[in-house]
Amino acid sequence: MAQGPNIFDRDLLRAHRARAEALGAATFLLERVAADLAERLSTVLRKFALAADLGTPGNAVRRALMGVDTIVAMDTRFPPSGDDRALRVIGDLEALPFADGMLDLAVSGLALQFVNDLPGTLAQIRRALKPDGLFLAALVGGGSLAELREAFAAAEAEIEGGVSPRVAPFVDVRDLGALLQRAGFALPVTDVDRIVVRYRSPLDLMYDLRRMGATNALIERRRAPLKRATLKRMMEVYGARFADADGRVRATFEIVWLSGWAPHESQQKPLTPGSAKTRLADALGTQEISTGERTGR
Secondary structure: OOOOOOOHHHHHHHHHHHHHHHHHHOOOHHHHHHHHHHHHHOOOOOOOEEEEEEOOOOOOHHHOOOOOEEEEEEOOOOOOOOOOOOOOEEEEEEEOOOOOOOOEEEEEEEEEEHOOOHHHHHHHHHHEEEEEEEEEEEEEEOOOOOHHHHHHHHHHHHHHHOOOOOOOOOHHHHHHHHHHHOOOOOOEEEEEEEEEEEEHHHHHHHHHHHHOOOOOOOOOOOOOOOHHHHHHHHHHHHHHEEOOOOOOEEEEEEEEEEEEEOOOOOOOOOOOOOOOOOHHHHHHOOOOOOOOOOOOO
8 A cells, every 4th residue: 555755753753742741741732622622522412432532642631521431542652650540552643553443432632733644544533433433633733833934934045045844734724624524534524723822032932832742843854953043033033023012922823623423324414416395596585597597787
């Protein structure tokens, strides 16, 4: 089977996660995702016996899974300590360790954006769900850190005569609905939550990204150290273009939500074309105009 392109260095991603834990992880985005996930699940009027948390850093998302009988936390390594009631399993988002039709619920928070083969992972999640099982996940979207991208691009073009990839090419929300359908999910839904965070300086933003384990892990990243002149110019550009009146700079994070159900006969299905029993024109109380006719002016 042909493999898709490798974009991310998965070993380096694991090292970044370990460093973030050692520094003291920045969890404000995960806490927001967990609160939103709990609210979304509260509208689902059913009970989930077995849920899997797929690769989410920390335990904020698992704390939000109220009313689930058994939770399995899957990650590439065991955490430093057992911090919740979840069962642990070692696994990778690109090779899930679950049997087909095993899970009632699969969730993931801010992890899927670093998968090389997202269509393949979504297909694996779909197969791991029981019929009428739910998949609900949040990942970092393509509009994230637009300010940092622009400032680095301007600085590198000016100082170094070219631009290198420093921020990951996150997925575009417009592509995700099609990917869910391609993976076999029923009733796919996607939406976006945009968050603007203010920092004293771009350096504070970069430190937070390090504490999120979200620094550059692109395979095609530039291996040479960042030049001091480039960093200085980047900070000047960032401040000039994206600072508020009080001097603090803005950083945009785009959280893309996606959900879908494993197909089941009880789910709503679109009507067969031509099967409607009432004409739309009658329902709206308007006159139907056939193709080829034009309304008068």
